[in-house]
Amino acid sequence: xxxxxxxxxxxxYGFRIRPEVNELIETHKYMNGDDRSAFVTEAIRRYCADxxxxxxxxxxxxxxxxxVRAMTRNDMNRICHAMFxxxxxxxxxxxxxxxxxxxxxxEEIRNVRNxxxxxxxxxxxxxxxxxxxxxxxxxxxxx
Numbered sequence: 026x027x028x029x030x031x032x033x034x035x036x037x038y039g040f041r042i043r044p045e046v047n048e049l050i051e052t053h054k055y056m057n058g059d060d061r062s063a064f065v066t067e068a069i070r071r072y073c074a075d076x077x078x079x080x081x082x083x084x085x086x087x088x089x090x091x092x093v094r095a096m097t098r099n100d101m102n103r104i105c106h107a108m109f110x111x112x113x114x115x116x117x118x119x120x121x122x123x124x125x126x127x128x129x130x131x132e133e134i135r136n137v138r139n140x141x142x143x144x145x146x147x148x149x150x151x152x153x154x155x156x157x158x159x160x161x162x163x164x165x166x167x168x
């Protein structure tokens with residue numbers, strides 16, 4: 026297979042450059058094979074890509090922000106819906122218990138609250154109604 030090397034046509038341009046910029050070119054041109062022209066060409070390409078990237082970055086940031094807000098709003102709605110359902114269940118349990126235990130004194134109510142706190146801590150908040158009834162039956166037989 027025969028390799029062909031195409032010569033890229035280059036045009037000569039004259040620029041005025043400050044001495045400190047020329048010094049930067051001289052100290053960094055080794056990165057592109059000790060060629061000033063190649064170094065300046067690559068530097069300009071990178072700078073232009075950086076400028077274009079900043080323009081594109083603004084668009085990307087807007088899209089990401091919009092997506093995060095939509096996802097957050099969706100998650101918040103789901104959490105609020107779940108909290109509403111939990112509040113309804115808790116209210117139902119409170120009314121059922123209050124109807125059955127109107128005669129409890131303050132000390133007994135505190136004991137029930139402390140047992141509930143202990144159970145929530147042990148189960149990381151997972152308590153079914155059936156588990157609570159079973160535990161209450163066991164507690165009643167222990168007394």
